[in-house]
Amino acid sequence: MTTNLRSESIAPDDAVHTGPRVGVLALQGDFREHAHVLGRLGAHVSLVRRPEELDAVDGLVIPGGESSVMDKLSRTFGLAEPLKEAIAGGMPVYGTCAGLIMLADTLLDAIAGQQSLGGLDVVVRRNAFGSQNQSFETDLEVPALGEPPVHAVFIRGPVVESVGPAATPLASLADGRVVAVEQGNLLGTSFHPEITGEYRFHEYFLAKVAARVTR
Amino acid sequence: MTESSVPAPVGTSLTGSSRVKRGLAEMLKGGVIMDVVTAEQARIAEDAGAVAVMALERVPADIRAQGGVARMSDPDLIEAIIAEVSIPVMAKARIGHFVEAQVLQALDVDYIDESEVLSPADYVNHIDKWAFNTPFVCGATNLGEALRRINEGAAMIRSKGEAGTGDVSEATKHIRKISSEINQLKSMTRDELYVAAKELQAPYELVLEVAETGKLPVVLFVAGGVATPADAAMMMQLGADGVFVGSGIFKSGNPEARAAAVVKATTFYDDPSVIADVSRGLGEAMVGINVGDLAAPHRLAERGW
Numbered sequence: 097m098t099t100n101l102r103s104e105s106i107a108p109d110d111a112v113h114t115g116p117r118v119g120v121l122a123l124q125g126d127f128r129e130h131a132h133v134l135g136r137l138g139a140h141v142s143l144v145r146r147p148e149e150l151d152a153v154d155g156l157v158i159p160g161g162e163s164s165v166m167d168k169l170s171r172t173f174g175l176a177e178p179l180k181e182a183i184a185g186g187m188p189v190y191g192t193c194a195g196l197i198m199l200a201d202t203l204l205d206a207i208a209g210q211q212s213l214g215g216l217d218v219v220v221r222r223n224a225f226g227s228q229n230q231s232f233e234t235d236l237e238v239p240a241l242g243e244p245p246v247h248a249v250f251i252r253g254p255v256v257e258s259v260g261p262a263a264t265p266l267a268s269l270a271d272g273r274v275v276a277v278e279q280g281n282l283l284g285t286s287f288h289p290e291i292t293g294e295y296r297f298h299e300y301f302l303a304k305v306a307a308r309v310t311r
Numbered sequence: 312m313t314e315s316s317v318p319a320p321v322g323t324s325l326t327g328s329s330r331v332k333r334g335l336a337e338m339l340k341g342g343v344i345m346d347v348v349t350a351e352q353a354r355i356a357e358d359a360g361a362v363a364v365m366a367l368e369r370v371p372a373d374i375r376a377q378g379g380v381a382r383m384s385d386p387d388l389i390e391a392i393i394a395e396v397s398i399p400v401m402a403k404a405r406i407g408h409f410v411e412a413q414v415l416q417a418l419d420v421d422y423i424d425e426s427e428v429l430s431p432a433d434y435v436n437h438i439d440k441w442a443f444n445t446p447f448v449c450g451a452t453n454l455g456e457a458l459r460r461i462n463e464g465a466a467m468i469r470s471k472g473e474a475g476t477g478d479v480s481e482a483t484k485h486i487r488k489i490s491s492e493i494n495q496l497k498s499m500t501r502d503e504l505y506v507a508a509k510e511l512q513a514p515y516e517l518v519l520e521v522a523e524t525g526k527l528p529v530v531l532f533v534a535g536g537v538a539t540p541a542d543a544a545m546m547m548q549l550g551a552d553g554v555f556v557g558s559g560i561f562k563s564g565n566p567e568a569r570a571a572a573v574v575k576a577t578t579f580y581d582d583p584s585v586i587a588d589v590s591r592g593l594g595e596a597m598v599g600i601n602v603g604d605l606a607a608p609h610r611l612a613e614r615g616w
Contacts (some may be wrong), residue, residue: 125340125342126337127342165361223397227421228332231331231334232325249330292362
């Protein structure tokens, strides 16, 4: 089988996999880019498409992609309920773009019947910037990560319209709209660190996984 | 290669950069993009789990059957489809028809397909895709053609296959050809790469990049003749990042069921038990045409250069 055409290898040869076991939800989207970053940071990475694969990891990344497709497939293949249980049980989960939508308690502008897994006490608006012509890249100050600013790419991205009392905003655009949030072991960004070589959000997430594993 | 991506200063934002254009294709990976000719079909596609829809006036099977010049769709139709769904909407412009592309950008489509399925408007030049804010996907039958399109600014490539046939053999041929040519580059020394660039008729810098990374610089989907869940899974096993399905869905007996089945088979492309399950009871597949029975002048894949 030839898989060499695809964009990123799952397990880079030069990484040492001594870190925690981290899964990437691989129903659709840029899961290989996340797997690559996590592998480079030393995590033991696997792709998750089935409930038993979720049982084998200590943390999970939900990638960028089309949230309505991830929602449908996760419910059709019996993954949605185990994912909700894992989130409720305290598993660290990081969602980018579609992943943030999946983690939001409340959605705006979802397709008919679309559900989220929930966990983050936020209201998230899907496609908040409009069409692809409005997709953009910019630099963001993220105090939790320090300097330099994060170079963030927004691809038909969502925004956090309101942040409930349980969640904490981590970054905002110049106009004040929130684009990164945290709540306990959950982390969500409207943008895609996995495609810009920005590793600090993944390090921040892996620290949550490590803290939970060693506890 | 002209690289339009430059770092943006803090507080300002940049649209239409290579990273932003290629980024949307990255997010479509592992998904199915479906041809639709009405808002109702777009709704069915979104409900079935399409990652995007391709708006066009006639599906390739009808263009083939009816003949005549095939052009960009009516703006009213494209706007109706954009209004109907919230997933990305792509639309086709004729090869070289930069004004159709300007119109599609003005209509705010998410991706423009400079497509051999429509009648070419220019038999020499393709569109200068760097001049647009909206990203482009282009067809290719081999690596050299893919790299020429990327050099012109394409942010995504789809192998062409033979659209409107329901015969997957050309799609197989093109993805295997691109894969094999990439593998050959990987084993070459630097001095051999100069000759390879000449033979591929592609810029040396792009040839070197492919040789070093072992992949195209942009996402590669497969198109042209995919009609069943197993077809889609086979393309994924051959290394595709995702699948376009044109006539295969809405020319079949049960479009809703077939569309959902192709989506599931694309995600679980390496699990024959899932592919078997989703392939049951789908009704009739599109009747199709064997590519071997098509006279050479009627082969769409030979358009584009």
